Amino acid sequence: MSRRPRVKLEQPIAYYHVMNRTAQQEMYLDDVHVPGFKQVMLDIFQEAVSVFYVNILAWVIMDNHYHLCVEVQKPPKDPEDLKLRFERLQEINVNKRRWQPELVNACYKRFTDLSEFMKSVNFRTAIAFNKARETSGHLWGARYNSKVIEEETGLLKVMCYIEHNPVKAGLCKKPSTYPWCSAGRLKLRLARGGAVNFPAFDFLRRVTGKSRARNYLKFVDELADRLHGSPFDPDLDIESCELPIAEAELEEWRQQFASRAPENWSNQAFGSEAFQNQIALLEQTKAQKITKVRQEAVKRRRFDPGDQTQQKS
Template identity: 75%
Template sequence: MSRRPRIKLEKPIAHYHVMTRTAQQEFYLGDDYVPGFKQVMLDIFQDVASVFYVDILAWVIMDNHYHLCLEVQKPPKDAEDLRRRFERLQEINVGKRRWQPNLADACYKRFTDLSEFMKSVNYRTAIAFNGARGTKGHLWGARYKSKIVEDENGLLKVMCYIEHNPVTAGLCRTSSAYPWCSAGYLKRGLARGEAIDFPAIDFLKNQPRKRRARNYIELVDELALRLQGLPSDPEIGIKSYALPISDAELEAWRKEFASKAPEDWSHQAFGSEAFQREIALQEQTKMQKVTKVRREAVKRRRCESDDQGAKNKHM
């Protein structure tokens, strides 16, 4: 059976929700296997993102899978920027290749590709895991799953869904209490007095730059409580601004989160029905092209085999 074609948008900026599970869904990412491996994974996420034209908007690392919400960019080609990214890649790889101008096109194609980013992340994490344990074999199971996010409203919803994973698993009451998600990571950074430039998405566009990260944490924590049917926590400080979601929207979110709609991997789009149909049509069209190419290749090989058989017969 043909492998399902991956749909990626050819746009200056596209957003994706991706997820990868461990082989056999074992709890390989927990401390029982490799103590501190989640930090190793986070370092790899950040290293690879520094090479690719990818921003990680939200993430969570559980014991047997991880989620990322990614912004994949296709900016105008800049040879100097590509050179810096190539040299950063050599630094990470401890490589010795030198930059050549004729590498620009290949580097741009690779550094703006979602699949190449995920391939690099999963390869490096697998190498690190096996190296720490002195083992060989697969860390990850099937291919990574991905969904294209239609707009910023859907983007915020996906980010909150990702942050909500440890709450759903019963590991914590609020997202920021879990250390291995972006909300918890941001909260620790703010506690250390770090300046965090959080992306200006959705309602955060109207917030002061220095308040965006804090307001995002407050949002996901307040949502975590409300989605559990728990009262607001005065310590969260949500009253510093109006919660940008109505009660009706919150109820819709609750239903979507309960049904795991943001990670319904049966289709590759998250958004309106029209958007889902559009992406499904792209997938169908791409699958038809792939099938046609494969059939032609099989037909060509059969003809070549028949020709060779005829030649052998007359020899």
């Protein structure tokens, strides 16, 4: 059976939820197999972001899997910027290459491709894991899962869903207290007075700078308490977070999180029904094109008189 075609949007900015599990879902990412490996993974994520046109908006590393919410950009082609990214890649590559102007198109195609980003991350984490253990073999199981996210209806939900993973696993009561998720690292950076460049999404545009980050943290923590902590408290004032979510929406969030809708990989979209139908149509069209190409290739082999594999001995 052929692999399911992966839907990737050809537009200036697209958002995805991606997840990858370890082989046999073993707890390879804990501190027993390789002490400090979660930090190694985080460093690899950050290095990949410096090369690819990808921003990680939310992330969590658990003991046997990780989640990322990413923004994939397709900006205008800039040869100088591509050269800089290529040179960053050579700094971490074993086999070094020199920049050539004719590499512009190939680098642009690679650096704006989600699959290439994930391939780089998973390859480098596997190499680091095996090197630390002086062994060989697979770190990751099946190919990574992905969903296209509709910004208006799904982005904030997916980010919160990712942040809530350690809460649901019983590792903490608030995402901001777990050191291996974006909320925990964001809180630590704010506490240290570090620079924070939190993205100005539509639901955060009315506040600026560190206020956006603080409001996001407060919202994520309060929502975790509402959805996974104590029984539903209608008196809890969610408006104090300065994030626009209507009271009537909370039950929908609760149901979607309980059913794990953001990581229901049977479909490749998360958002409104219309958006899901749009992505399903794209997937169907892509599958039909792949099938047609394969059928034509079979016909060419079957009727090519020069194809020795088709001639009887």
